[in-house]
Amino acid sequence: MALVRKDLRLELRTRETIVAMVLFAIVMLAILQFGFGTRDDDLTRFVGGLMWVTLAFTAVLGVGRSYVAEREQRVLDGLLVAPVPRTVMLTAKAIAIFLYMTVVEIVVIPLVGIFFVKGPYWDAIGWIAIAAVLANICIALSGTLFSGLALFTRARDLILPVLFLPALVPVVIAGAGATHAVAGGPHDMSEWRGYCLFLLAYAILFALVSVATYDAVFDD
Amino acid sequence: MTPSSTTDGPDRIPGQRAAVIWGVIATILVVVSTIGVFLVAPEDADQGIIQRIFYFHVAIAIASLVAFAVACVAGIIYLRTRSVRWDDVGEASIRIGLLFSVLVVITGSIWAKASWGTWWVWSDPRLVTYLIVVLIYAAYFVLRSSAEDDRKMRYSAIYAIAGFASVPLSFYSVRVAESFVHPVVFTSGGANMPGTMLWWFVVSQVAMIALFIALLEVDLLGRRSERALRRLAMRLESA
């Protein structure tokens, strides 16, 4: 908990990561919107894809920032000599990533919803939000692992997306699917439920991977 | 030290015999299954000769999953023992598994061309999944090449474990998506295969797994020889 509070204190003071993430997400959405064609087209069919591709890239950006303070200010050794199990350290990082993604989504999802959602607005947003929370757990667990692996590699800024994006493909598919299921007017709840269950399975599987591997990431 | 002392005892490379035996077994099985698949197994009523690619396509796919599973287990053992041997097993398995996955994509693409008229079908879950699998394991080598020594081996082991978790997730995510778009694309198929087809499929499957083991043994033998050679060179240098 002290580690999470430290990350949040740093973020509150510098506001480096979250502001950049939110801006990036909005710019990305705008680019995708223009890339897809004119504003007359009905993009509701693509809203899930647009949103989750954006969130995936935003996640890569945010996860890539997750050890910046430790690396640039060379603090990591200080944390590593402390009697804190590595699994606890990485879990704290995962919680921070989860919170950052949540903040981004609090901005992005309602914004996307205004333009694309058909039918009752808050209703659809609510269902999407539940899927987003599950997806954030997936992103946080796998992102923590891959950012830890990329931390001491050469060309780490390139390595992270190469490792992280393929693992995010299932999250994008399921997030987009769940969004699609409730965005276009009448909800298809069985479809939504299928995707959410899948996200839950992803989270559980990566939780197991995390338990098996987190201890070894910083074990030099 | 007399020169002859380097040729016996401690400097014999272990695993030569295993590599030869598995090489012979794999060769025989591959030849038998090729003959069986092309000359003995009955022709598929709908698809004709192109359906025969199925035996290799699916067998290689499953063999590549076996390879990735071996790499995952090797990763777990490496993290426990920190022994270079298990790093070797992990890397060699993933190299062969990646090669097999590329073959899966190629054979699948040929099959798609023959039966649907296009090289690539995004709505076919198998092809799309394998593309993701290829990407996941290609990244393994990018990671390996950007770290050194102990760190490289440790990161590789961790990634082999995480990658193997991603494989079933990719499979199911693509299939969950498919099931809502084309609910009938895949029944848990293959069960209605005629008996002889099934039999030849099993033979091809065993052949591919034997091929994996043979390639693995040869690869490991190569690494051991290289290490032995380097040790010898160092000894000569210091002598």
Next chain:
Amino acid sequence: MITARGLVHAYGERRAVDGVDLDLAPGERVALAGPNGAGKSTLLRVVATLLRPQSGTLALMGEQLPGGTRAARQAIGYLAHDPLVYLDLTARQNLELYGDLYGVDDRDARIDDLLDRVGLLGRAEDTVRTFSRGMAQRLALARMLLHRPRLLLLDEPHASLDARGAALLDEELLAATSDGRAAVIVTHEVERVARVADRLVVLRAGRVVLDEPTAGLDPMAVRRRYEEVAG
């Protein structure tokens, strides 16, 4: 407090630490010296549990590693070239973080006491980014002492501490004998450290080439002894 046998740590083929035996009893303060690239810092990092030895055994505070790593870490105070504090947190926030990581019971009182001793109480609420190098290193000293470690591992401490920090460190080290703490001080200024150390260990190419008591010797005599073996 340290029992090391045959420690080896290699970077690839190059063995930075090549079969080191080292014993340290409570109350001992050993100066660890050697030419550049002799493996001093690597050895210190191995003992600090930051690097895993590829072979050899290491026991700290009677705990065999790697099993007893966590208990050992609780007893280690590590001072590195870098202060190991976050530049964008205040001095107090940094110490609060470390206090929580080490589970220090009387955290806030302890922080006030240490900040006072390193002369940073007045700057406690300023971010470390505004500190001079010497001040940051004094904060690092407070960070190291926060959890009352019994084994101090110091990497070139006098190189980056200012006069005030150095005086405080010497005082802490000299007090160590009476309360059973031990220290390893990596240094290339042998005569400087000889004033607070009572034993000299010299490394060369990853191996121990000298290990003998220096208590009561004149610092310049220790320097000469060092130069004899270090070459």
